[in-house]
Amino acid sequence: MFVLVLAACGSDEEAAGTDGDTGADSDATETEDTGSDTEEGDSKEASEKLVIGFSQVGAESEWRTANTTSMQDAITDAGHELKFSDAQQKQENQIKAIRSFIAQKVDAIVFSPVVETGFETVLQEAKDAKIPVFLSDRAVDIEDDSLWVTFLGSDFIEEGKKAGNWLVEEMEGEGEVNIVELQGTVGSAPAIDRKEGFEQIISEYPNFEITKSQTGDFTRAKGKEVMEAFLKSDGDNIDVLYAHNDDMAIGAIQAIEEYGLKPAEDIVIIGVDAVKGAFEAMAAGKMNVTIECNPLFGPQMVEIIEQYLAGEEVPKRIAVEESMYTMDQAEELLPTRQY
Ligand code: AHR
Numbered sequence: 001m002f003v004l005v006l007a008a009c010g011s012d013e014e015a016a017g018t019d020g021d022t023g024a025d026s027d028a029t030e031t032e033d034t035g036s037d038t039e040e041g042d043s044k045e046a047s048e049k050l051v052i053g054f055s056q057v058g059a060e061s062e063w064r065t066a067n068t069t070s071m072q073d074a075i076t077d078a079g080h081e082l083k084f085s086d087a088q089q090k091q092e093n094q095i096k097a098i099r100s101f102i103a104q105k106v107d108a109i110v111f112s113p114v115v116e117t118g119f120e121t122v123l124q125e126a127k128d129a130k131i132p133v134f135l136s137d138r139a140v141d142i143e144d145d146s147l148w149v150t151f152l153g154s155d156f157i158e159e160g161k162k163a164g165n166w167l168v169e170e171m172e173g174e175g176e177v178n179i180v181e182l183q184g185t186v187g188s189a190p191a192i193d194r195k196e197g198f199e200q201i202i203s204e205y206p207n208f209e210i211t212k213s214q215t216g217d218f219t220r221a222k223g224k225e226v227m228e229a230f231l232k233s234d235g236d237n238i239d240v241l242y243a244h245n246d247d248m249a250i251g252a253i254q255a256i257e258e259y260g261l262k263p264a265e266d267i268v269i270i271g272v273d274a275v276k277g278a279f280e281a282m283a284a285g286k287m288n289v290t291i292e293c294n295p296l297f298g299p300q301m302v303e304i305i306e307q308y309l310a311g312e313e314v315p316k317r318i319a320v321e322e323s324m325y326t327m328d329q330a331e332e333l334l335p336t337r338q339y
Contacts, residue, residue, distance in 0.1 A: 043309060060217065061273070062273070063245060063273040063339070073298060074299040108134060110134050110136050117142075119140055138189040160195060164198040166289050176239075179239065182227065184248075191218075212234065216244075218245050218247060228259070241267055245272050246277055249269055257286075274325055280330075282327040283330040289326045290325055300318075
């Protein structure tokens with residue numbers, strides 16, 4: 001049987017997982033079963049301690065922090081060793097981190113790609129080293145899907161559609177509806193897909209129009225800055241803000257108040273993630289709706305890795321089930337929110 005030799009933590013890229021219980025029960029449904037299993041002779045016993053490298057996008061949002069904690073806790077609580085790297089939203093940092101995991105001969109790599117493209121070479125290197133890669137949260141746009149085992153995360157197109165459907169139901173029959181859009185990180189799967197899903201819905205309604213659209217990089221600071229610019233150039237003509245995440249929506253709410261308008265009344269505010277900050281904003285009457293994007297799937301990812309390394313088949317895509325929350329539900333649900 002394969003015996004793991006565990007290296008002591010020490011490099012800059014390594015960080016011990018936190019001890020706290022996230023209560024992170026993820027709720028997932030299998031969407032596609034193309035199957036995938038380990039190469040013969042590589043399988044490990046379920047109880048075996050694994051070394052898992054986790055290359056995370058960054059710390060750009062409340063959502064991301066919750067996802068990092070969920071994954072770190074799940075890995076260490078299961079008795080495995082974690083090697084963690086925060087890419088600070090830079091692709092080159094992720095490529096370096098994955099190379100470092102390969103050099104350290106980890107048993108598995110969990111990878112949440114900053115952007116969709118440009119990872120072929122490094123993923124091929126992982127494959128050549130026989131280290132399986134598990135995509136977490138964000139997918140890659142790569143032709144050769146043998147370079148990764150499975151994708152576990154949200155259906156971002158569906159999230160965009162939910163936002164569009166909510167808006168159309170809410171404002172159909174109100175004449176011209178001018179929408180400004182705060183996009184996520186350029187080239188990232190959630191930015192591309194949330195835009196696409198939303199546009200698929202509103203394109204059916206000629207009175208709904210996206211009049212301005214710019215990236216706010218998924219951060220509050222950038223969301224505020226870009227919203228200030230939108231207001232400056234077109235302040236009296238904005239009916240709706242569609243922000244690809246709650247952090248940007250929260251930053252934009254500040255900008256709207258400073259400009260002298262009432263968020264959720266003068267401008268309808270739609271966010272994505274359903275983080276606590278959005279529930280607080282909704283409870284305060286400043287945000288209308290948030291589309292859930294559940295980050296608490298660390299335990300499920302660990303289970304999938306263990307199954308795969310034990311030689312079991314795993315589905316190629318696993319989607320996390322999600323909901324949507326409106327302003328009138330916020331006060332009651334706020335105390336129950338885990339992230
Ligand atoms: O990939 C998930 C997205 O990334 C979240 O919606 C956003 O908040 C984060 O930064």
